[in-house]
Amino acid sequence: MSQDPSLSTAVIECHSIGEMITPFSQKFGIPRQSSSLTDIPGYIRLIPPYDDINGFRGIDMFSHLWIVFQFNQSVNSTQTYSPLIRPPRLGGNEKIGVFASRSSFRPNNIGLSKVKFSHIERINGETRLHILGVDCLNGTPILDIKPYVAYADSESDAQSGFADGAPKPTLRISFAEQVFTQINTHVLPETQTPQTFLTLIEQVIAYDPRPAYHKNPDYQAQYPNKKYHIILFDLDIEFIVTDNQHAHIINIKA
């Protein structure tokens, strides 16, 4: 057994094997651990030499995959290590240990997401691994892709502390009439139609992306009819929330 008393951290050099393409260009609004909740589509663009299609032989035998990625917009280095975080699930008031949370502010900034496998394709000289249920920022560097192995990975009775129970969609969504006109004036990404884009908006906003304290009546009295913005792909979605129950989408702007 290694029992070196002068234990010190060693540098481990990793490389990105790909990049995740998702609708999310900002953290605000990303449904957390979304693969259990949504079918939001995205894909991983593999970087050579990892774009070799042989590396994916047999992957279609698996319904789910693990994506190991880097939270590249979060920094928690050895120099700035901060052992306590405030998880949004606890309303942002209570502090817990970083290793008792899935916070992005963590040593090595390594993230782990379960996603659904959709398909893999070679297109325009690229290899794209299409997945459903993405919860990463667009451009997220990918460190690994592994098959989900049910007998080893599934633990349905696991006690999950403050994260017991899935988040529920709490907001009913409606669209202003002009939104249906606006959406036809914008160039959507190749993977989207106006209808899939409206569904995407619904899926994201239904989980109420607002900070917990914005649900407080005092806050709402102070800022009535507050307008919120979510960016999906390159489009700005403007909405208001009433009674913590209903989100009304007002505008879609480039």
Add this chain to the structure above:
Amino acid sequence: MSQDPSLSTAVIECHSIGEMITPFSQKFGIPRQSSSLTDIPGYIRLIPPYDDINGFRGIDMFSHLWIVFQFNQSVNSTQTYSPLIRPPRLGGNEKIGVFASRSSFRPNNIGLSKVKFSHIERINGETRLHILGVDCLNGTPILDIKPYVAYADSESDAQSGFADGAPKPTLRISFAEQVFTQINTHVLPETQTPQTFLTLIEQVIAYDPRPAYHKNPDYQAQYPNKKYHIILFDLDIEFIVTDNQHAHIINIKA
């Protein structure tokens, strides 16, 4: 959306946050994905500054953890990338893609294991996170520790291709009389008693660590009474297998 056609791999610098202490000083014999199958104990010795006990506040609310680690005895670098591997589950004959497998020979050598949380302690100036169901080599560098969140991570109906169904213990274990004498002459690790050590031997060998082709009658006719060796902690366990059903432990040597 990022659509840079000259996509190239970026270096991501990681640090080990700790080191896994396990009974396994060699790969041969480690039960794969063992937390679903065994309660083999081990612990993670945290490296400063990650040994701050605050980083684990609330971790006892979770029954299971994810350990993200480095397969530091496997190499599959960008220079030597090999997209196909032969999983032991398929008898070592069929090739599948590395991203359709949990093989240790993979880009970035990142491993992922689900383990059971046991307890955390400060002892001899160290912080030790004790876990059950370990399947890593002793000394494995740890990159991250995350709580297992059932609603997000559990997918009991996931299709798992060739890894459908847990490995089963196939060997019945017996001990030669002298083994009970020998075990009392050796200095065991502080975490073990003679009884727990014999249980550990049983748990490991019952899953039949032999290469698939050793189960072939032709091989066995050629090498009758072949002696196998497994190293657990610093002790060499010698055993024979008869009829692919019965392992007899002959010797425990330092």
